[in-house]
Amino acid sequence: MTVLEVNDVCVAPPDGAPLIEHMSFSIAAGEVLVVMGPSGCGKSTLLSWLTGTLPPGFSSRGTATIDGNRVDNLATERRRIGLVLQSDYLFPHMSVADNLLFGLRAGGRHDRRHRIEESLEHAGLGGFADRDPATLSGGQRARVSLLRTLMSEPAVLLLDEPFSRLDAARREQIRQFTWAQSAALPVLLVTHDLADVPDGARVLEIQARGQIAQSGVYSAQGAGDA
Amino acid sequence: MMSRAHNGLPGVALLVASCFLAPLMLGVFGTIWQAGSGDGLRAAITRLFSDPRLGPALNLTLFTGVVSSTLVVALTVVILVSAHGTRVWRALMAALPPLLAVPHAAIAVGIAFLLAPSGWILRWFSPWLTGFDRPPVAWTVPDASGWSLVIGLVIKETPFLVLACAAQLRSLDVDAALRIGRTLGYSPARSWSRLILPRLWPRVRLTFLVILAFNLAVVDMAILLGPGHPPTLAVWLVQLVSDPATRTLASTGALLLAILVALVAISVLMIEALLGHVAAARRRNGQRGHGFASARVLGQGVALIVMVMGMLSLVVLPLWSLARRWRFPDAWPSQWTLDHWVRRAGSILDPSLSTIGFAVLTAVLAVVAGIIWLEAERRGRMPRIDTLWYLPLLIPQTALLFGWQVAAIWSGVEGSWWLVLHAHWFYALPYVVLILASSWRELDPRWAHAAATLGAGYWKTLWRIRLPLLAGPVAQAAAVAASVSVAQYLPTLLLGAGRQATLATELVAGQGGMDRRSMSTLAVLQSLLPLLAFAAAVAWQGKRRMAASVNRA
Known part of the structure; x- marks a missing residue:
């Protein structure tokens, strides 16, 4: 079973106060860990550190392992950590199918095409393969974006406020879609909105510099402190 | 109201x-x-095509224009992929605009002073590395095959294309696209070639065509850095137009040069269409590629060489204007005036x-x-x-x-x-x-x-x-x-x-x-x-x- 373990992470910008200090946690496959906290508390910095995309000049220490194998010292593209951002970033010069094919790892040409058509069908987007991403609604774009990330077969999934740009009507539908699609993965969700948190998810509420203020397991009836 | x-x-x-x-x-x-x-x-066309000077001038023009333009694009891509977002990129953004402002003729003179057998570059490495205690005779600047002109055009025009690309990159959200590309498992170079360059090229295509037209038809740099016998087509035409007896021939040649520029530009668009098809197919194959840190360092080295050559070609000018005595192989003048x-x-x-x-x-x-x-x-x-x-x-x-x-x-x-x-x-x-x-x-x-x-x-x-x-x-x-x-x-x-x-x-x-x-x-x-x-x-x-x-x- 895949497990992401993060140990004693510290991140600091050049000539600045640390953004994260001594942060540790682990996420098992099928588990959702939610990180919540005020702006500037280090949530996005944590995701940048995990994906290896910290801005130049930032210093960091600590380790991240997936199934015991260290990944924080690998290039971004070799970590197999999938990322879905607030904006969907569907590439505008590619069709919906090409965006998904871009995510899909190598395989036979027909098999690849078949797989993406099948997953589009499954996502309620049958017949959308050759559409220009610009012609899709926000909810459709969000689904394609998540599918593209999942096509790359990540070992861990990071979600950076992926529902915040969606209108209220579509938000719940996309949440359900996301949890169903990523059920087998360790998932780290960063959000401001408690409504985004699925039942049974572990919640870390953090203060400034990534310090954990409290943690607990969320249920729709109320979160209980651990 | x-x-x-x-x-x-x-x-x-x-x-x-x-x-x-x-x-x-x-x-x-x-x-x-x-x-x-x-x-x-x-x-007039018959007369132009029967002139024995046309063929060599045309060949030289095509060689210097096409090779320099190709190198400008290649170097620009290497610089973008290897240096964007690094300290080298920030240095380039500070150093290139002044280089762009300096007229072509002045840069050409500076480049000649750098590359000549008695030029500044060789002086830095002589005699301790090259063994030369007097200027070698193995090459001249300008040289007969046009390489001096190619180098001059590359050093002058690469900053133009790099800055044009830099202006467009701001609206392409490069960092986010690269981040997505890399978290999907693609190397930085492949993320650039599949995600950024296909969107960037249409925005700088016209700038490249301007550079191509300039490189094929430049006169002042070609006089200063290009060979004299034969000269490039543009230089030959300027020689012809100064004599009233050959002005008709010059104008016919000018039309030919314009057609040549148009034909090369059309060829570029055709190559672009072909590469577009190949690139689209490659985007769908899912192959991730490997990132090579050494290639990135090499690319940054290329960026620095282009920048430093440009800067040195400016620095060497005041040195020569103030030198009373500057014997080869001294790196600096021994007497000033x-x-x-x-x-x-x-x-x-x-x-x-x-x-x-x-x-x-x-x-x-x-x-x-x-x-x-x-x-x-x-x-x-x-x-x-x-x-x-x-x-x-x-x-x-x-x-x-x-x-x-x-x-x-x-x-x-x-x-x-x-x-x-x-x-x-x-x-x-x-x-x-x-x-x-x-x-x-x-x-x-x-x-x-x-x-x-x-x-x-x-x-x-x-x-x-x-x-x-x-x-x-x-x-x-x-x-x-x-x-x-x-x-x-x-x-x-x-x-x-x-x-x-x-x-x-x-x-x-x-x-x-x-x-x-x-x-x-x-x-x-x-x-x-x-x-x-x-x-x-x-x-x-x-x-x-x-x-x-x-x-x-």
């Missing part, structure tokens, strides 16, 4: 358009007319003043004309004609100026200073409009609405609100216009009929007959003027920013 004071704007904008389009029409049709003025166009400056002061004063005069007037007139056009366009009184502004940059100067010269001779205005000024303005205006256009069009209209509700009329709003808010781009456009004017060689030579001497004409005329020290004094002066214009623009913008921050405080 809006002010009616701007009702004359369309008329003035039409005047601007006429002053811009008239030389285009006169130039193209004048060249065609002159080509067919003898025994007809067919006879101001004699070359003092001795030449009398002869360089007039061309310097003339250059400054043309530069200042060109900057003022081009900026005013650009603002008039963009204001008329903004108010819906004139259409957007962005592609037309590029025409003077895409059509070889020979094809335009030979015809314009015919019209000038016919009307008896050849050699007048205002005709030369018009030519400088004509070549500076496209840059001014293209620099100002995006800021002018994107300025939030609510600023003007707010001023209007406070009782400000059209002119007051333009003068007190719009212009101060756009002072940065206006200053930058003025500096570019001045540097374009300082660099104009062929328009000054042909339309000035030898009566309007500027630093550009003196410098190019000195090739072959002038010593290094005299050439370098002219080149230093020619570089200094645009650099001062840029420094003034930057200082003025800095002063305004400082004043704004003090006011806010």
Whole structure:
């Protein structure tokens, strides 16, 4: 079973106060860990550190392992950590199918095409393969974006406020879609909105510099402190 | 109710358009007319193609133009992929704009002083590494095969394309695209080739075609760095046009050069379409590739070499102008003097003043004309004609100026200073409009609405609100216009009929007959003027920013 373990992470910008200090946690496959906290508390910095995309000049220490194998010292593209951002970033010069094919790892040409058509069908987007991403609604774009990330077969999934740009009507539908699609993965969700948190998810509420203020397991009836 | 004071704007904008389009029409049709003025166009074409000098000139033009343009693109891609987002990139962004401002002729002289057998580069490594204690005879600059010209064009034009790309990258959200690409498992180079370059290229395609046209048709750099026997086609045509007996042949050749530029440009578009198909197929195959840190370091090294070569070609100029004694293989002059400056002061004063005069007037007139056009366009009184502004940059100067010269001779205005000024303005205006256009069009209209509700009329709003808010781009456009004017060689030579001497004409005329020290004094002066214009623009913008921050405080 895949497990992401993060140990004693510290991140600091050049000539600045640390953004994260001594942060540790682990996420098992099928588990959702939610990180919540005020702006500037280090949530996005944590995701940048995990994906290896910290801005130049930032210093960091600590380790991240997936199934015991260290990944924080690998290039971004070799970590197999999938990322879905607030904006969907569907590439505008590619069709919906090409965006998904871009995510899909190598395989036979027909098999690849078949797989993406099948997953589009499954996502309620049958017949959308050759559409220009610009012609899709926000909810459709969000689904394609998540599918593209999942096509790359990540070992861990990071979600950076992926529902915040969606209108209220579509938000719940996309949440359900996301949890169903990523059920087998360790998932780290960063959000401001408690409504985004699925039942049974572990919640870390953090203060400034990534310090954990409290943690607990969320249920729709109320979160209980651990 | 809006002010009616701007009702004359369309008329003035039409005047601007006429002053811009008239030389285009006169130039193209004048060249065609002159080509067919003898025994007809067919006879002129037969005569041109039977001339034994055409073949070698054509080959050399294609070689230097195509190879240098290909290298410019290749180096730009290498620089983008390897250096973007790094310290090297920040250094490039600071160092390249001044390099871009320096006229081609001055850079060409500097590059010759670097690459020559007795040049600065070899001096640094002699005799301790090369063993040379006197200049080798294995090569010359300019060389017979055109490589010196290729290197010169690459060093001068690569910064142009890199900066054009940098301006476009801001709107492509490169960092986010690279982040997504890399978290999907693609190496940085593949993320660039699949996600950024396909979107970037359409935005800089026209800039590349301008570079291609320039590299195929350049005259001043080709005289200074290109071989003399045979010269490039453009240089040969300029030699022909100076003799009234061969002007018909020159005009026919100018048309051929224009067709050659068009054919090469069409070939580029066809290659682009082909590569587009290949790239689209590769985007779908899912192959991730590997990132090679060493390749990235190598690419950054290439970026630094281009930048340092450009900078050194500028630094070597003042050294030579102040050197009394500089024996090979010394890396630095052993004795210094101001004699070359003092001795030449009398002869360089007039061309310097003339250059400054043309530069200042060109900057003022081009900026005013650009603002008039963009204001008329903004108010819906004139259409957007962005592609037309590029025409003077895409059509070889020979094809335009030979015809314009015919019209000038016919009307008896050849050699007048205002005709030369018009030519400088004509070549500076496209840059001014293209620099100002995006800021002018994107300025939030609510600023003007707010001023209007406070009782400000059209002119007051333009003068007190719009212009101060756009002072940065206006200053930058003025500096570019001045540097374009300082660099104009062929328009000054042909339309000035030898009566309007500027630093550009003196410098190019000195090739072959002038010593290094005299050439370098002219080149230093020619570089200094645009650099001062840029420094003034930057200082003025800095002063305004400082004043704004003090006011806010």
